Amino acid sequence: WSLMVQHTAQSLSTEGVFDYDPSIGDLEVSRFSDDFLDDQFSQTAWTLEGSVGNLDLVYTGAFLDRDVTANIDYTGYTNIGAFISGYQCEYLVGGYYNGLGTGYNTDYDPSTFYTFDPTIGGDAGVIECGTPANAARIENENTRWTHELRIATNWDGRLNMQGGVFFEDFEILHVGDFNYQAPMDAGFSPIDIRTSGTFDNSEANARGLLTDSTQFRNDNTRTEEQTAVFGEITLDVTDSLSVAVGARYYDLDYGFTGYGAWRYGNRPLFIDDNDPTNDIRPALTGGRDYQTNFAELQPLNVTDTIMRFTASWQPENSDTLIFATWSEGYRPPGFNRAAAQKGGQYNAADQNIRDDGTNCGNEVAINSNASGFPGYCLPYVFDSDSLENMELGWKTTLADGALRFNGSIYKIDWKDIQVSQFDSQNISILTIVDNGGDAEIMGIEGDLVWAVSDQLTLYAAASFNDTELVFVDPAFDIVVADAGSMLPLTPETQLSMRARYEWDAGNDLGAHWQLGYKHAGEALNSIVDTADEPNTMQDSYGIVDASIGVENYSDGWGVELFVSNLTDERAQLHINRQDFIERVTTNRPRTIGLRVSYDVN
Numbered sequence: 001w002s003l004m005v006q007h008t009a010q011s012l013s014t015e016g017v018f019d020y021d022p023s024i025g026d027l028e029v030s031r032f033s034d035d036f037l038d039d040q041f042s043q044t045a046w047t048l049e050g051s052v053g054n055l056d057l058v059y060t061g062a063f064l065d066r067d068v069t070a071n072i073d074y075t076g077y078t079n080i081g082a083f084i085s086g087y088q089c090e091y092l093v094g095g096y097y098n099g100l101g102t103g104y105n106t107d108y109d110p111s112t113f114y115t116f117d118p119t120i121g122g123d124a125g126v127i128e129c130g131t132p133a134n135a136a137r138i139e140n141e142n143t144r145w146t147h148e149l150r151i152a153t154n155w156d157g158r159l160n161m162q163g164g165v166f167f168e169d170f171e172i173l174h175v176g177d178f179n180y181q182a183p184m185d186a187g188f189s190p191i192d193i194r195t196s197g198t199f200d201n202s203e204a205n206a207r208g209l210l211t212d213s214t215q216f217r218n219d220n221t222r223t224e225e226q227t228a229v230f231g232e233i234t235l236d237v238t239d240s241l242s243v244a245v246g247a248r249y250y251d252l253d254y255g256f257t258g259y260g261a262w263r264y265g266n267r268p269l270f271i272d273d274n275d276p277t278n279d280i281r282p283a284l285t286g287g288r289d290y291q292t293n294f295a296e297l298q299p300l301n302v303t304d305t306i307m308r309f310t311a312s313w314q315p316e317n318s319d320t321l322i323f324a325t326w327s328e329g330y331r332p333p334g335f336n337r338a339a340a341q342k343g344g345q346y347n348a349a350d351q352n353i354r355d356d357g358t359n360c361g362n363e364v365a366i367n368s369n370a371s372g373f374p375g376y377c378l379p380y381v382f383d384s385d386s387l388e389n390m391e392l393g394w395k396t397t398l399a400d401g402a403l404r405f406n407g408s409i410y411k412i413d414w415k416d417i418q419v420s421q422f423d424s425q426n427i428s429i430l431t432i433v434d435n436g437g438d439a440e441i442m443g444i445e446g447d448l449v450w451a452v453s454d455q456l457t458l459y460a461a462a463s464f465n466d467t468e469l470v471f472v473d474p475a476f477d478i479v480v481a482d483a484g485s486m487l488p489l490t491p492e493t494q495l496s497m498r499a500r501y502e503w504d505a506g507n508d509l510g511a512h513w514q515l516g517y518k519h520a521g522e523a524l525n526s527i528v529d530t531a532d533e534p535n536t537m538q539d540s541y542g543i544v545d546a547s548i549g550v551e552n553y554s555d556g557w558g559v560e561l562f563v564s565n566l567t568d569e570r571a572q573l574h575i576n577r578q579d580f581i582e583r584v585t586t587n588r589p590r591t592i593g594l595r596v597s598y599d600v601n
Contacts, residue, residue, distance in 0.1 A: 001050035009042040017073075019576065019583040026570070029583065033073040033135035041066035041142075051154075058150045066142040071135060074178060076579030078132040082424040087215055088182040089129040130182025137211065141173040163231035170224040174258075175206045178216035190214040191263045191285045202289045203257040218430075220258030220290060223299075224332065227251050232308075240315050246308040253299040256335040260430070261287035294335055294380070302333060302384060319397040329387040331418060336378055338428035376478055382433045385416040399450075407446030414439040421479050421528055422578070436480040436527065437472040439487055441465060455503050462495040469527070481529035488535070489574065491521035505550060513548040525575040533577045541571035543587065549595070556599035564591040 014037045021029045045062040078084050145168065152162035184190075191214055193199040193207060205219050232246035263285050291298070306328035314321045393408030419436035421427070445463035452458060467487035472480050486492075498516040505511040519542040529535040544567055549560030568590040575584050 001048070003046065003048050005044070005046045007042070007044045010040070012039040013037065019574075019585040021581065021583050023582070027586075027589065031073040032075040032133040034071060035073055036071050038069045039066070040068075054154055056152045056154055058152075059148070060150075061147045062145075064142065064144040066140075068138070068140040068142075070138040072138065074134040074136045075132055076581055077134055077424075079579045079581060080424055082429055085129070087180045088132055130185055133181045135179050137177045137179060139175045143171050145169040158236040160234050161232065162234075163229075166226070166228040166230065168224065168226040170226075172222045173205045174218065174220050174222070175210075176218040177210050177214045178218075179211050179213040180215045181213060183215055184213035189263070191217055191261050191287075193217075193259065193261050193285055193287070196261075196285045196287070198287060198289055199259050199261065201291065202259040203291055204259065216260075216262040218258075218260055218337075220256060220260075220337075223253075223255040225253045225255075225299075241313050242311070244308075244310045246310075247305055248308075249305045250303065252302045252332055254302070254332055254334060255299045256294060256337075257291045257298075259287055259289050259291075260337060261285055288337075290335070290337060297335070297380060300333055300335065300381060304330070304384075306330065319401075321395045323391075323393050323395075325389070325391045325393075327389045327391075329389070330384050333382055333384045334433060335381060336430075336432050336434075338378055338430040338432050376427070376475060378427065378432055379434060382418060383416055383435050385414065385418045385435065387415075388413040402451045404449045405446065406448075407444065409444045410442070412441040414441065417527070419476065419480055419527055423479070423530070423532070425532070426478075434476045434479075435473060436476050437469060437483070439467060439469050441467045441487065441490075456499065456501050459498040459500075460496070462493070464493055465490055466492065479528055479530060481524075481527055481535055485527075485529070485535075486524050488524045488527045491523040491540070493519070493521040495519050508553050508555075509550050510553060511548075511550045514546065516545045518543050520571075525572075526577075532580055536575060538572040538575055541569055543567075543569050543571065551597075556601070558595075558597040558599075560595040560597075562593055562595060564588060564593075566590065 015035065017029060017031065017035050019029065020027045024030060041064065043062060043064045046060065048057075048059045050057050078088065081087075147167045148164060150162060150164035153160045190212055193202070193204070199207075202219075203221060205221065206217070210217075228248055228250040230246065230248040232244055234242060234244040236242050308325065308327040310323060310325045312321060312323040389410060389412050391408050391410040393406070395406045397404050415438050416435040417437055417439060418433055420431055420433045422431045443463060443465035445461075447461040448459070450458045467490050469481060469483055469485045469487065472483045496516070496518040498514065500512060500514045502510060502512040519540070521540045523538050524535055525538050526533070526535045543565050545562070545564050546566055547560050547562035549558060549562075551558035565588060569587070570589075571587045573585045573587060575582060577583075
């Protein structure tokens with residue numbers, strides 16, 4: 001028997017952002033608040049292995065604890081926020097909240113719904129706004145337990161089996177405070193859930209005040225608890241041919257609790273013309289309690305069995321293995337925070353939801369003032385998406401072991417693709433997820449290693465993919481690209497090449513040089529394609545890296561001079577249009593450095 005315990009810890013701190021605004025300049029971006037990230041995690045994992053008779057036993061477990069704190073400039077939200085004027089300008093009154101009542105007014109007149117009260121700044125003829133500088137303060141705590149017990153036979157015959165159980169307990173505690181400078185400058189109070197009975201029974205990670213400028217808070221806990229049973233039977237049909245069939249049954253519970261709280265800082269909730277302040281400092285914090293709104297759906301339970309079939313063939317005295325695989329996969333479902341009864345977006349009497357209370361009916365739109373897309377109904381729950389994968393591959397060693405060539409041809413059917421979208425103008429002020437349609441992926445990939453000589457080794461890898469969105473759910477085609485579009489962030493062609501030359505430099509020294517190149521073809525930036533956020537093609541790019549170095553065999557030290565991105569290529573890794581402002585996530589610019597290493601062994 002053997003026991004191995006591993007512990008990994010990391011602390012990461014970054015400043016700034018990794019995208020730039022081409023309209024401003026190369027590697028330039030406008031930010032109005034400091035962006036930073038502090039990310040710390042530790043993970044302890046253990047593996048116990050042993051045998052009992054003809055049975056091999058393996059138990060593995062792990063515990064992960066990760067804490068992330070980030071500050072993100074949120075000023076861009078001023079460009080798109082549906083109610084941003086309520087935080088930063090003078091001040092919506094009258095028709096808001098259905099004439100100071102509650103709930104959404106389904107027959108509102110936009111010309112009177114948004115009525116300004118230009119009196120607070122002292123000039124009744126001017127609608128004044130405060131500073132648009134906003135920031136989001138995000139705190140996440142992630143814990144994850146996993147346990148797996150696997151038992152495998154090592155019989156001498158042609159039949160062998162393995163099976164086991166798997167358990168996972170996963171939790172994310174999230175607090176996101178959205179901090180607006182204008183209300184604080186005007187002297188308005190931040191949110192305080194202790195002043196509202198809505199949150200008396202809310203499961204909360206934060207109840208008190210965190211900053212003086214917080215006008216919106218997301219405070220929620222996401223949990224996943226999964227138990228799975230799996231097994232596989234392998235039969236050696238002949239000395240060269242083996243077939244295997246495996247299955248995995250899983251039972252997954254997904255939970256979502258917490259609250260969303262807000263105070264439209266500058267917007268009066270009650271008007272009293274006899275009050276000289278016009279009641280512009282509202283004392284109320286509004287919001288929704290997800291534990292209440294999703295009570296009948298908690299926990300969201302999913303059970304299913306996924307399968308895998310594999311056949312492998314290796315001729316006798318051959319260094320070539322041919323295999324074929326069919327397998328299934330999935331991603332779990334989840335809740336949409338925006339689909340909350342408190343917001344009036346659903347009315348069961350109007351049959352806006354199906355009988356099971358989870359998904360929207362195709363024929364009924366949510367209330368017209370809750371969506372800019374008539375006919376679209378936001379579901380409480382988005383479903384799992386699933387994969388079916390078929391693959392034919394090979395692993396081969398040639399030229400007396402000097403050449404290795406592996407590859408595969410595959411076809412993937414992706415059903416009920418989960419698509420996330422943030423559109424505060426038309427759908428919700430919260431990010432939503434819905435199932436957008438189906439896609440098909442056909443491709444071939446391979447990698448090659450060739451030891452040309454004792455000194456020179458060549459490496460190459462390539463993939464070619466043909467992707468297509470073959471079906472778009474009519475209920476969500478307002479957001480998703482048209483059928484026939486390629487999938488995003490999936491270039492048709494990707495390849496990499498590398499050459500490494502090593503030689504003996506004398507005096508117990510080894511030397512080397514290395515030259516590498518990687519290429520990615522053009523790719524679509526997003527599966528989302530709307531009038532405000534049209535998708536676009538990202539340019540192809542090629543990146544060259546080079547290095548030269550020496551190492552001391554006996555003392556264990558090494559020195560290497562390297563140049564990353566030798567030609568200073570500006571790759572378009574991702575084009576995003578968050579806040580309707582186009583920015584480009586790119587690679588590092590040309591970097592020249594010296595790397596020093598020491599082998600303690």
